[in-house]
Amino acid sequence: MSKVCFYFQVHQPFRLxxxxxxxxxxxxxxFEEKKDLKTNNEALFLKVARKCYLPANKIMLQLLEKHPEFKISYSFSGTALEQMEQFYPEVLTSFQSLVDTGRVELLSETYYHSLSFLYSKKEFIEQVNLHNKKLKDLFHYTPQVFRNTELIYNNKIASSIEDLGYKGILAEGWDYILNGRSPNMLYTPKGTKYIKVLLKNYKLSDDIAFRFSNRSWPEWPLTTGKFHHWLSTSGGDSVNLFMDYETLGEHQWEDTGIFDFISKLPNELLKNKNTTFTTPTELVETSPSQGELDVPFLLSWADLERDVSAWLGNKMQQESLKNLYQLEPLIKQSNNKELLDTWRKLQTSDHFYYMCTKWFSDGDVHKYFNPYESPYEAFITYTNTLNDLTLRVKELLQINES
Amino acid sequence: MKVLMFGWEFPPFKSGGLGTACYGLTKGLSRNGVEISFVMPVTPEHAKADFVKIIGANTLFKNVTITEIDSCLTAYTTEEDYDSFDTQRKEIYGKNLFKEVSRFTLAAAQISSQESYDIIHVHDWMTYQAGIIARTLSKKPLIAHIHATEYDRTGNNPNPSIAKIEKQGLDAANLIIANSNFTKKNVIDHYNITPNKIRVVHWGIEEDTPAYHLHFSSPLKKERIVLFLGRITLQKGPDYFLEAARKVLEFEPNTTFVIAGNGDMLPSLMFRTAALGLSQKVLFTGFLMGDDVHKAFQLADLYVMPSVSEPFGLVVLEALKNGTPVIISKQSGVSEVLKHCLKVDFWDLNELVQKIVMVLRNKTLHEELKENGKKEADTFNLDTPAKKIIKIYQEAHYE
Incomplete structure (x- = not known):
């Protein structure tokens, strides 16, 4: 029996x-830009809702109704959920309808799509709990599998997630950590007992997420038949297709045929009686671990390096993160809801991604997602904002600086 | 491929970017197998280049005594400037700038029938008439290179006679090379030239020279130094620089501003500096050349190019290669190809001020701009533009 596990990431940052x-x-x-469209959060949300969330949800609902075998999973950042509530409640309703089918799994993550694990364990756990509460409030749902921001992963993160009671965690199926083993199997993270790690099949995932519309790709155009063939020869327990939900309609525009592809894919795959769909929790509960997986360094799903250099690679990013987390004791001491929320919104990984200067190798992707003219502009805005927040919290606590 | 090239300046006879550009361009072309005869107005005795045959048009004038090149004969001279030069000089170089251009044009006719070549390549308006004559006589394709339009030089108040020559040259050319999309747009907007005749070739820069390694320092280094370097004229925005300096000093008093260059606005800028009481904080160096330019960059913590209209801005690459981070005007050609720098609209004074202050205050920002900017500038070279130009030659040749 070969299985396909879809996980879509739904995330929007509050851009500065x-x-x-x-x-x-x-x-x-x-976060209140009204004029400049590149940083106007509401306008951007409406755009992505119309291009992706609403049409994609409609297709997913139809597929779930048509094929009883079909299952999918999502991970929502808390900031994306807030934007749905704030800017376009119909989007939230349509996701709720999907979850109501009982065949849509939701994953756990940090509420603010943050890098907090790397800087403050205390803040990390608070954000995971906040996110759980949000899923409970909006979907009456309790997740059992965790995915960290941008699939950032190592042995320590897996251990901490096990301690928090999760059954599974997601990571990138990078060849370097697999030593010739298949990404289509489950493994036990080094130093853990019960938790299992599910790996992204990046080749097949990226065929959809990145290469689908690339006309210079020899396999273009990608058909459901061709993709079915690749999946069925991929082996293992489950092919894990992990990608941004915005792939559908936003990164790959409607005119590339992406919606058509996705809506026909389940039917094509189900032609084979041995193929079915699954979700992370179901996999963790039914598939055995194939042994230990040792990832002592930080792995992510970004760029060619699959490391954290997109967020922590240069001094501007490192300094911004350092200054941000240095503020934690004061922010928490202030006991001020608004300052805490603002400080947390500043933790969203996107802010640091915008400061990335690795332009020459991964240039196109970074440029596409950057609302600022350059990483330096992003840094200037971030630094000034953080300085203002610092002044405000110090003023509230009546700390005089000499 | 043999090219007959008409230019107006060539190092060391230069007053600005055009000479540097022609030097780099001919060096890159010859490295890639192009043979060039470079015709310029004066004796080539001191021109330093073994890769190009330099012909001085003046050698054809029996009645002209050859002296050192005079700064009045530059790409940037306006007719008014030329008129103000003393009588003795005018006797040597002709009664006015147009006369000088006409003399050059006549000489060109003679040279163009003596030399053998496949392509005629001319640089900016002073040489366009020469190019037209050479083309008429030889029937060889004409390439008009445009480094700056009359509209750039004058802040949209063109001298009609120059604009007319500029248009004639651009119209007559088989193909036009613009040094940026910014210049291309100016050519289209002001001269109604069909876009498909224009090819954009961004300037390159010599990969390395000893001048980048002078490690110059001075007692001025006690304070942070912000540098303006360019002609002190409307086009380059020196007045914006001075206004920015005044406001930056309110935030960062331990800063010295250096204004390097010469030009028609220098006196008024100096008066304004004195009137603002900033003579201790804003220093003027006059015209710098050769190693002194590099020394100025090496001394500076930040180079600002606030140009109102900058067709390319090669000097920005020189600054970066000297390890000086840059803030540049968006109204420039170089901003099309440079990523690791800060960019501002020249008129946005507050934005310029905040960026200068941020770079002075934030060590991290300064270092990142400096390191990445240098790396990026080091990717510019002479071969890339040369190869593009050779393709354009072939296109014109086989048309």
Whole structure:
């Protein structure tokens, strides 16, 4: 029996409006850009809702109704869920309808799509709990498998996730960690007992997420028949197709035929009686571990390096993160809800991604996702914003700086 | 491929970017197998280049005494400037700039019938008439290279006679090479030239020279130094630089601003500096050349190019290669190809001020801009533009 496990990431950051040195101490509407479309969170959300979330959800609902075998899973960042509530409640309703079918699994993650694990364990756990609460409130759902921001993973993260009571965790199926083993199997993270790690089959996932519309790709155009053939010869327990949900309609536009492809794929795969669909929790509960997986370094699903250099690679990113997490004791001491929420919104990994200077190798992808003119502009806005927040919290706590 | 090239300046006879560009261009072309005869107005005695045959048009004028090149004969001279030069000089170089251009054009006719070549390549308006004559006589294809339009030089108040020559040259050319999309757009907008005749070739820069390794320092280094380097004229925005300096000093008083260059706005800029009481904080160096340019960059913590209109801006690459981070105007050709720098609209004074302050205050930002900017500038070379130009030659040749 060969299985296919779809997991889609749904995430939107609260982008910072351009914030100047001269705004410090005068303005704190950090996320409230109205004019510049690149940082206008509401306008961007409406756009992605119309291009991706609404049409894709409609297709998914039809597929779930048509094929009793069909299953999918999502992970929502808390910031994306807030934007649905705030900007476009119909999007939330349509996701709720999907979850109501009982064949849609939701994953756990940090509420603010943050890098908190790397900087503050305390903050990390608080954000995981916040996210769980949000899933309970909106979907009456309790997740059992965890995925960290951008699939950032190592042995330690897996251990911590086991300690929090999860059954599974997601990671990139990078050849380097597999030593010739298949990404289509489950493994036991080194140093853990019960938890299992599910790996992304990046080749087949990226055929859809990145190469689907690339006309210079020798396999273009990708048909469901061709993809079915690749899947069926891929071996193992389950082919894990992990990707951003925005792939459907936003990264790959409707006119590439992506919606057509996705809506026909289940029917094509189910022609083979030995193929079925599964979800992370189901896999963890039914498939055995094939042995230990040792990942002592930080692995992610980004760029050619599959490391964390897209967020921590340069000094601007490192300094911003350091200054941000240094503020944690003061922010928490202040006991001020708004300051805490703002500080947490500043933790979203996207802010640091915008400061990435690895332009020459992975240039195109980074540029596409960057609302600022350059990583330096992103850094200037971030630094000024954080300085203003620092002033505000110190003022509240009446800390005088000499 | 043999090319007859008409230019107006060539190192060391230069006053700005055009000479540097022609030097780099001919060096790159010859390295890639192109033979060039370079015709310029004056004696080539001191021109330093073994890769190009330099012909001085003046050697054809029996009645002209040859002296050192005079700075009045530059790509940037306006007719008014030329008129103000003293009488003795004018006797040597002709009564006015147009006369000088006409003399060059006549000489060109003679040279073009003596030399053998496949392509005629001319640089900026002063040489366009020469190119037209050479083409008429030889029937060889004409390439008009445009480094700056009259509209760039004058802030959209063109001298009609120059604009007319510029248009004639651009119209007559088989193909036009613009040094940026910015220049291409100006050519289309102001001269109504069909876009499919224009090819954009961004400038390259010599990979390395000893001047980048002078490790220059000075007692001025006690303070952070912000540099302006360019002609002190409307086009380059030196007045924006001074206004920015005034505001930056409110935030970062331990800063010295250096204004390097010469030009028609220098006196008014100096008066304004004195009137603002900033003479201790804003220093003027006058015209710099050769190693002194590099020394200025090496001394500076930040180079600012606030140009109102900058067809390319080769000097920005020189700054970066000297390890000086840059803030550049978006109204420039170089901003099309450079990523690791800060960019501002020249008129956005607050934005310029905040960026200068941020770079001075934030060591991390300064270091990242410096390191990545240098790496990026080091990817520019002379072969890339040369290869593009050879393709354009072939296109014109086989048309």
């Amino acid at each position: 409006r351009k914030y100047s040195l001269f705004d410090i101490g005068k303005k704190n509407d950090y």
